Amino acid sequence: MYEMKIYNTYTSSLEEFVPIHENQVSIYVCGPTVYNYIHIGNARPVVVFDTVRRYFEAQGYNVLFASNFTDVDDKIILKAIEEGKTELDVSNFFINAFLNDLRSLGCYTDYLQPRVTDFIQEIIAYIDNLVKKGYAYAVDGDVYFRVSKVDEYGKLSNRKLDDLISGARVEVNLKKESPLDFTLWKHTETGIAWNSDYSSGRPGWHTECCVMIDHLFHEKIDIHGGGSDLVFPHHENEIAQSIATNHHELAHFWMHNGRLSMDAEGKMSKSEGKVVWVKDLPGNPLSFRLYLLATHYRSPLNFSYDHLETYAKELDKMFNTMSSLNRTLDLSDELEECKVIDSTLVGLRTRFDEAMSLDFNTPNALTELQALIKLINQLLRQKKEFGLLKESLTLANYMMSILGIKVEYTPLTKEDKSLYAQWEKARAEKNFAKADEYRALLQDKGII
Ligand SMILES: [Zn+2]
Numbered sequence: 001m002y003e004m005k006i007y008n009t010y011t012s013s014l015e016e017f018v019p020i021h022e023n024q025v026s027i028y029v030c031g032p033t034v035y036n037y038i039h040i041g042n043a044r045p046v047v048v049f050d051t052v053r054r055y056f057e058a059q060g061y062n063v064l065f066a067s068n069f070t071d072v073d074d075k076i077i078l079k080a081i082e083e084g085k086t087e088l089d090v091s092n093f094f095i096n097a098f099l100n101d102l103r104s105l106g107c108y109t110d111y112l113q114p115r116v117t118d119f120i121q122e123i124i125a126y127i128d129n130l131v132k133k134g135y136a137y138a139v140d141g142d143v144y145f146r147v148s149k150v151d152e153y154g155k156l157s158n159r160k161l162d163d164l165i166s167g168a169r170v171e172v173n174l175k176k177e178s179p180l181d182f183t184l185w186k187h188t189e190t191g192i193a194w195n196s197d198y199s200s201g202r203p204g205w206h207t208e209c210c211v212m213i214d215h216l217f218h219e220k221i222d223i224h225g226g227g228s229d230l231v232f233p234h235h236e237n238e239i240a241q242s243i244a245t246n247h248h249e250l251a252h253f254w255m256h257n258g259r260l261s262m263d264a265e266g267k268m269s270k271s272e273g274k275v276v277w278v279k280d281l282p283g284n285p286l287s288f289r290l291y292l293l294a295t296h297y298r299s300p301l302n303f304s305y306d307h308l309e310t311y312a313k314e315l316d317k318m319f320n321t322m323s324s325l326n327r328t329l330d331l332s333d334e335l336e337e338c339k340v341i342d343s344t345l346v347g348l349r350t351r352f353d354e355a356m357s358l359d360f361n362t363p364n365a366l367t368e369l370q371a372l373i374k375l376i377n378q379l380l381r382q383k384k385e386f387g388l389l390k391e392s393l394t395l396a397n398y399m400m401s402i403l404g405i406k407v408e409y410t411p412l413t414k415e416d417k418s419l420y421a422q423w424e425k426a427r428a429e430k431n432f433a434k435a436d437e438y439r440a441l442l443q444d445k446g447i448i
Contacts (some may be wrong), residue, residue, distance in 0.1 A: 030225075142186055
């Protein structure tokens with residue numbers, strides 16, 4: 001295991017990662033509100049934290065990973081009314097669509113996926129406790145969190161309480177004691193609602209993640225992740241509730257990915273009509289994954305189709321090299337993985353791991369993978385012995401599976417291998433008629 005360093009938004013510094021429990025990492029990432037397809041900006045945290053999980057696992061950690069579905073929200077209710085469906089129909093549809101997008105981006109889908117509608121009673125109990133402790137108050141069926149009770153408020157987002165209050169004054173809500181107080185429970189007249197002691201209504205957005213983390217992990221977690229747009233107010237509000245309930249900041253590390261924008265002003269809002277949906281990305285969606293990983297996760301990223309095209313070509317090159325490598329080794333029954341001992345290859349792997357261990361520096365890690373691909377091409381051209389090729393395949397599979405772009409290769413059957421050998425023999429003997437015949441057969445089978 002490498003010593004890892006991670007940038008912690010909570011302390012604004014790069015810190016050594018020490019897990020709460022040895023060899024174990026708990027990660028929670030705020031998931032989508034499921035009223036629409038996801039756009040490429042929504043996909044960034046998904047790819048980033050999938051890669052984080054993959055690296056921890058490759059380092060030998062047991063990773064407990066959870067990300068929620070917000071299936072209670074005004075936008076879902078509106079969509080349900082518009083389409084004459086239930087809220088459940090709408091959210092189920094877009095949860096499926098989301099999981100399809102995840103698969104297309106090479107992300108794992110086998111993580112814990114709590115839904116708000118499955119936690120309503122737990123959320124109500126959590127709010128009751130906050131009210132009992134004096135951290136929350138009810139007014140006309142609504143419940144608000146009393147921000148002034150939490151001294152640490154503003155620490156995550158590096159903001160002063162006074163600045164926040166003057167900034168929040170624009171929004172006038174006479175029910176609230178302070179403009180910073182946020183909604184825990186909302187009395188509602190339209191859409192899906194649940195009964196509580198306060199009113200018939202539904203929970204506000206900021207409580208669900210706290211409740212789900214408490215119920216899934218039962219304690220402070222190692223890493224809480226999300227997009228930088230969630231730092232304030234969402235994550236600040238999560239921390240405030242957790243301090244009030246459990247006397248801790250919910251997570252040891254707070255990780256945030258930078259924004260993905262589409263224009264010079266750095267915006268990609270749906271109202272501007274410039275949304276690019278993941279499902280509409282041209283070509284192999286893995287080229288978008290590669291594009292994302294070529295920039296450090298904390299840096300802002302300005303999307304362009306030209307850049308996407310560049311990474312599509314890059315991905316093609318990698319896949320072609322890996323296909324030739326797999327095929328070459330397969331034809332000689334040398335596909336199984338082996339120990340990497342060659343000093344050049346060990347150097348590449350060390351630099352790859354060092355890059356990933358220093359705050360998940362995927363652009364530097366990618367540079368090492370590209371160097372390896374170049375080396376494999378040279379080895380294939382030189383038709384060297386299989387030892388180095390086998391080690392290269394092992395190493396490439398290791399790097400590519402951490403980055404989530406591993407090429408799946410299906411070994412040839414015995415029959416196909418002998419056909420291939422006959423084709424090569426015919427070519428060597430300059431029996432072109434026979435060679436053409438074999439080539440046609442191999443092409444029909446999609447082997448060449
Ligand atoms: Zn959240």
